[in-house]
Amino acid sequence: MIQIQGLTKQYGQVQAVDDLTFEVQPGTVTGFLGPNGAGKSTTMRMIVGLDTPTAGTALIDGRLYRDLARPLVEVGALLDAKAVHPNRSAANHLRWLAQSNGIPLRRVDEVLGLVGLSDVAGKKAGGFSLGMGQRLGLAAALLGDPGVLILDEPVNGLDPEGIRWVRGLLQALAREGRTILVSSHLLSEMALTAERLVVIGRGRLVADTTTREFIREHSASTVVVRAPRLGEVAAWLGRHGLETRERRDAEGRTVLDVADATTDDVGTLAFEGGFALTELSMTQASLEDAFMDSTGRDVQYRATEER
Numbered sequence: 001m002i003q004i005q006g007l008t009k010q011y012g013q014v015q016a017v018d019d020l021t022f023e024v025q026p027g028t029v030t031g032f033l034g035p036n037g038a039g040k041s042t043t044m045r046m047i048v049g050l051d052t053p054t055a056g057t058a059l060i061d062g063r064l065y066r067d068l069a070r071p072l073v074e075v076g077a078l079l080d081a082k083a084v085h086p087n088r089s090a091a092n093h094l095r096w097l098a099q100s101n102g103i104p105l106r107r108v109d110e111v112l113g114l115v116g117l118s119d120v121a122g123k124k125a126g127g128f129s130l131g132m133g134q135r136l137g138l139a140a141a142l143l144g145d146p147g148v149l150i151l152d153e154p155v156n157g158l159d160p161e162g163i164r165w166v167r168g169l170l171q172a173l174a175r176e177g178r179t180i181l182v183s184s185h186l187l188s189e190m191a192l193t194a195e196r197l198v199v200i201g202r203g204r205l206v207a208d209t210t211t212r213e214f215i216r217e218h219s220a221s222t223v224v225v226r227a228p229r230l231g232e233v234a235a236w237l238g239r240h241g242l243e244t245r246e247r248r249d250a251e252g253r254t255v256l257d258v259a260d261a262t263t264d265d266v267g268t269l270a271f272e273g274g275f276a277l278t279e280l281s282m283t284q285a286s287l288e289d290a291f292m293d294s295t296g297r298d299v300q301y302r303a304t305e306e307r
């Protein structure tokens with residue numbers, strides 16, 4: 001289990017992580033979600049002792065990372081896939097890690113096989129593509145067969161096949177009872193991988209819930225209505241407590257958006273009011289848009305055209 005308590009990191013004027021408190025339980029994949037610059041990497045670096053918190057603590061199975069006797073056997077981390085000596089072969093990189101952590105050398109071939117790098121084991125890591133580098137980083141994280149895994153954007157640079165493979169691997173590792181924290185800035189990716197989500201924006205906790213609940217809360221759906229007497233329909237629905245907004249659809253027709261309602265509600269009310277409807281449909285807001293909205297005021301970096 002990972003326990004984060006009041007974790008805070010200040011870099012000069014920048015509050016990178018701001019009083020974060022959450023737990024990551026074993027047996028499930030927990031997604032660590034937030035827009036760029038939200039503080040995910042800084043949090044993960046503090047968990048594995050690469051950064052010192054300004055305040056608060058990050059404990060792994062009740063202990064600080066630096067107090068673990070054999071860190072690689074207890075925690076596997078993928079934080080920067082490029083942190084490999086470019087002239088060292090993939091196998092030698094792993095052998096060196098294994099030897100310095102008292103891990104049997106046969107484990108090197110096992111993890112190379114597991115991540116699909118057996119064929120390039122003797123090639124220099126410096127010549128690896130981003131995706132191959134990610135696979136090597138995963139191999140290093142898995143080397144000590146640890147009970148806790150901390151992975152920063154592990155699918156970055158992988159092709160769709162690779163992404164599917166990582167997803168399956170993480171879910172299988174979680175089923176074995178491991179604690180897995182995996183970061184991403186894409187809700188769509190985490191929706192398929194993680195059972196739970198810890199969402200942050202500008203260093204602060206936005207949500208700590210199941211993925212299903214987070215999606216349910218943020219996938220606001222809208223009922224779309226077209227009718228010959230649209231103004232009267234809007235007034236009628238308004239009188240029955242529904243919030244409506246008129247707009248033009250893609251074909252230039254005037255339609256009514258009804259928030260927080262079902263087509264059943266709207267259809268029944270229209271019938272009771274004696275209105276003919278020419279359209280009654282449902283649209284789902286893009287999940288990614290809804291997620292960005294939820295962290296919206298906390299987003300630190302946006303494309304300038306969005307400002």
Ligand SMILES: Nc1ncnc2c1ncn2[C@@H]1O[C@H](COP(=O)(O)OP(=O)(O)OP(=O)(O)O)[C@@H](O)[C@H]1O
Nearest residue numbers: 011014016034035036037038039040041042043185
């Ligand atoms: N060593 C550092 N010195 C100064 N500021 C830093 C340092 N590391 C991170 N920051 C700042 O802290 C904030 C959080 O950064 P962090 O990399 O943790 O975010 P992130 O959620 O991992 O984003 P990304 O997905 O872009 O990696 C950013 O404003 C970043 O510029």
